[in-house]
Amino acid sequence: MTIRVAAFGLPTAAALVLGAIVCLQLPALPGGWILAMTLCVAAWIWARGVGGGRVVGAFVLGGALCGLHATYALSTQLPADMERGDFAVHGRVVGLPTREPQRTAFEFRVAEDDGVPAALRGRLLRLSWYDDRREGPDARRAAIEAGNEWRFTVRLRAPRGLRNPGWFDGERRAMAQRVTAVGYIRTAEPLERLEGGRGIDRWREQVATHIDAVVERGSARYVRALAIGDTRGLNDLDWEALRATGLTHLVAISGFHVGMVGGFFALVATAVWWCLPWLGRWLPRPQAAAIVALLTSTVYAAVAGWELPTVRTVLMIAVVVIARLSRRHLRIADALGYAAIAVVLVDPMSVLSAGFWLSFAGVAWLVWCLPDAREWSKLRGLLASQWVATIGLLPLTVILFGQASLAGPVANLVAIPWWSLVVVPLALVGTGLEAIHTGAGDWAWRSAAWAFDLSWLLFDRLAASPISLWWLPEPHWLALPMALLAAFWMLLPRGVPGKGLALLLWLPLLWPDRHLPRAGEAEVIVFDVGQGLSALVRTARHAVLYDAGPAVPDGYDAGERVVVPALQALGVRRLDAIVISHGDADHVGGFAAVQRRYRAPVVFAPQWDRVPGAAPCLQGSAWRMDGVTFRFLHPDVHFPAFRNPSSCVLRIETAHGAALLPGDIDAVVERLLVRRDATRLDADVVVAAHHGSRSSSDPAFVRATGAAVVMMSAGHGSRFGHPHDEVVERWMRSGTAVASTAGGGATRFRLQAGGLAVRQERTHRPRLWDAARRLETREAR
Template sequence: MAAFAVGLLLLRWMPILPPVWWLYLQLILGLLLLGSRAWRIGLFLLGIGWACLSAQWALDDRLELRLDGQVRWLEGRVVGLPSRADGVVRFELEDIHAPRAQLPQRLRLSWHDGPRVLAGERWRLAVRLKRPRGLANPATFDFEAWLLARRIGATGSVKAGERLSPASGPVAWRDQLRQRLLQVDAWDRAGGLAALVLGDGSGLQDRDWRLLQDTGTTHLMVISGQHITLFAGVLYGLVAVLARLGLWPRRLPWLPWACAMAFIGGLGYGILAGFDVPVRRACVMLAVVLLWRLRFRHLGFLTPLLAALCVVLVVEPLVVLQTGFWLSFGAVALLVLAFAGRLGAWRWWMTWWRAQWVMGLGLAPLLLALALPISLSGPVANLVAVPWVSLVVLPLALLGAATLGIPWLGEALLWLAGGALELLFQVLAWTSAQLPAWIPVQLPVWAWSLGAMGVLLLIAPAGVPFRALGLALLVPALFPPQQRLGPGQAEVRVLDVGQGLSVLVRTREHALLYDAGPRRGDFDIGERVVVPTLRGLGVSRLGLMLISHADSDHAGGALAVRRGLTVDRVLSGEPERLAPDLEAEPCAAGAAWSWDGVDFLVWQPPPGGDSNDSSCVLVVEAAGERILLSGDLGVRGEAAWIASGQPLAARWLVAGHHGSRTSSSAAFLRAVKPEKVLISRGHLNAYGHPHPLVASRIRALPAEIHDTAEQGHLLLRLGAFGEPEVEREKSVFWREK
């Protein structure tokens, strides 16, 4: 099983997938080796062959290139539970049919100002289709991997539609139950109750998820192995207690019945929760553990864990792309390691406390590897939150949902559950304020490996030699060596923020952020991309945040950056239009300074233009190599910049207004004479950026275009006169180049 599991797990690190014919040959070779002395190699080949073949089938089901960006009429059935936030309805579609086009089996769609969409309905829709694509930045959420893990072959935005048939079947009943739950008066925590009962987290607000992440309690509000195991354990324990009291029928052996009832109860709860991938994983683990308890206890606990791992990976090899898979199996393995070899009995509170600190410390290397925040308050928060949710909130929520048909009873139980949940969130908010989450710096492999070894030593059972050495091995992970720039050198990173702009400039001792990306409703790029990227790069303090002007695609994420990092000073071309909390100062045209041998200059056109021509622009020069960042400066502003007499020649230019035809005039390009032009924009954006006229002007210089929509995050080292490093050139099999 170990050899087989290793082969399945290796899919996560495959840079590219082998040809299909090679995969079939590998499977045949693996089967042939099973009858020889090299049967372990055969199992390994079967594992990696099956994983790669399954992943290739998912890649082949992606939207065809010729359909990317096209609007097509299609029919399909709504699956899962649709969500609505900020006027946008999001849902997934299966059983899809379209004339003269072969579409993927599963689509994820959004409908701005769309009507109510229910699970189980069938719709005819006009959809602008897009191939799966996400923002590509270091140490941030990988949307493309998430889509592939769910086997979603395309995304799209709905332009028009009509309902062909109403909702029907179990999915419709589940959606109706969700609507009932969301309408209950439960201390404004109806969304949290729906998450616990049905596994639907769409009713939780972004601030709730941030609080759960900061306190390491996210697992409590999504249907996970803990919830399935708790419900199954109650049923198992009920039969065991009845048998011990002599109340269980003697003609029925209690152990098989306890295991059967536990599995049926856990499976039923999983079906109620939608039977999504994490729930299926939990049900598989429950089934294996119950089978081990019934017939195979003599084999030890590692055997069922390994068996569950193999079964989960065979059923869906792409779960290796999901963080929940690694965290759930990692947590169980840590508990087995921590309590293995224990002599004597512990008091219950000692066992409970050891489990919490083992989870808090032991999962840290996994969280580091997955680029997730590490909750410093997690062990303490879970010490209270886990039993509170498991023994108070969840039973009340399930009983309330089951008795909604009984007047007053269901509503009263849900009201109590909502009050208990609200009290928990207040405690978590206080805990998070005392110990905020830590976003660690990306570690080199050797430092991470030493830290992981140190953690394993610290949580090992007493009696394992050299346990104290674990503390020493943690030092490189807690205080990682950082590569510092030399005097006169600058590092410029153009972040992939979609249809917006955010550029980080670092010198040896200082950091500057030019614009902070967009914010649309609750989706804040500053919070989701800019802050995690900067913290992952070791930037916790900004000497200056320069917001070119107040348009949302440049200033939307500024408040999140101000709250997430220490910012010494904020400048802007339109400070009066920004949030007062930013405390922005006006941009002083002609102001210049030097940081660590790198020269900076800001400039702004005279007043009188529109918002775009109020952009405060930035010039950075290191060792004779210059870059111009022009915000959304239009043709009028560019002409004023030329007329100012300032030297504009630069090797690098960040194109104004994302490549719009209102910027990058021929006269301005001739004045700058850039060798390379950087364009920050969204893939298949609605504005058609970059405009073909602008692209033709740039190529006529001639100059080379680098585009975040096509290449992702761009890194250039100013002063080295080299080529940019492109995020999408990093080899992972699921990401489009």
């Protein structure tokens, strides 16, 4: 007996999505012609097959289609021979520019004509315009507005992100968004503004500016987010508070907001048709309401910037409209499946985004668990939906973000009715009135801000609670299906036996193995922070951080963006000590961000550097944790304040080997250490002093260490030339293997009974979009 499977339904939608996922897990893709042939065969099987064959066809088609999209996206990225080159381009600013005190960041679509290099025509660039500090702040960069056309010279490189334990992957995002290159404007070259701003993005930017002007409250940035999907004003602390209270989905414009707009105008259309019954002769009232809902929701999705949750809602509304026009009954589950198929067919790489999973999974859980919710009371329905969303989406939020909001269910019980019925409608009314006449929506935006502030007092206190946000380590990949099975089991109807046993299936996700060293062993993890240094030393029950990475004022902060997320992903619950090698920004810059999240009981730094609350790291000082000795070799109490040369030199001694962290000392200090006691320098692992600078790694020091591996912590294509070729050659001649964060990402060194174990993120977890591997392949050819 053959099971009938519809060509477009939930089974084929799930197969299509799964095929795209499997494709993106491959370390490399087959040739384009193979993918194209596979796509044609799979499409025929999907269309003509029956039963399981149709599902298999959808699965293969999803993988082949995603492979073709990924192949094209990677082929459009900047060729290796154009890296760090300067190019004259002209085109249009797309999206909303982000303005910071020292730079303006924006996306730029290059024009398609003969005046620009062929590899850049029609491509999307992610650019920055920095202030020229020699001339003071450059006011011209303020003229970068959405929709502007410009001609200027840019210095470009291929999209390349940092690779660390954690959840953010910049290279993946660049591939998903089809970004060809990133770079900055060469302000020394001629610049010309060709045309003023126009289009929907220009209107959005004007509305955002107007909201800031008329809403004289700190919550104006939240009103902007709710009114037009502009989240540029929300900083890291704002997002942390929203994540802690589980309210992120309500601030960023979601499918709910789009559905609210569509539903409101559907009611308006129904009222108009009721007042003017002769319109029914031209178009029946149900079909008219459906068409109006689709048109208005599409317009609002454009105003919100076409974020994925809004696209999903528009597609679902479109499916319902088509069903209404064809007078066919359509279940919500079918509409969800059709929308998923449409999204994957249009852009299969959308499965890389968290929004895809949270939006579709959230609706799917509610549809499956609450089919008869219309018959319930409003309070019972709210409680039931909150329970379903909390349990059903918990596995995804942990896998995607490494966190769970313990305060989220409580906060949502208040926020969902108050924001959904008061704050959001007022913000949307303001946007609608502003579209009709400038200034007409001012009162609505002010009212939305007032209503938001009224509720935010509660949520701010919840976010500040130490138990509001639960950060979880990275689990094994099997933890996700086990947790999904547990959620399914717990959400089954009453009377299903064994629900208590389902709690055991949560353990691999909520209590994963952190792979800690054993007593007497140590692990040194050098994070990929770009041009700077940060390393974590773990023992069986303790953790010490050496340096906190770079940071610039009001800009990139490796402590916030890299170190803290990596510590959370590794399951570090506390830091027992922090060592700041010296006061340079590329070592101490992220210290404040780390201290905000992990307030260590003791901080060490050179006595001349003004690190808040720090004790001096003096030669001879030592302490012992879990059978591992931490010992400072430099500076002594009489060493002068020479900045780099006065760096704290830390040696980690275990029963199975040693590691040496010398900060930014120079060759003079290295020779001093050799003369003082060369035996103290013996180490299996050495982090090269001063990022592999030519002024460090003295030959006598290199010989004294006898290192098996030396680590170069430096940025890719460092403008300082780190690590220097001569230094790399010197270490290699001594028989030492050379590794770098620029090439391999974060690197783990385990000093253990079985010998030294080394693992780098880029080689341990290869990805299709790995820029380092792609550039090496191109250069080899």
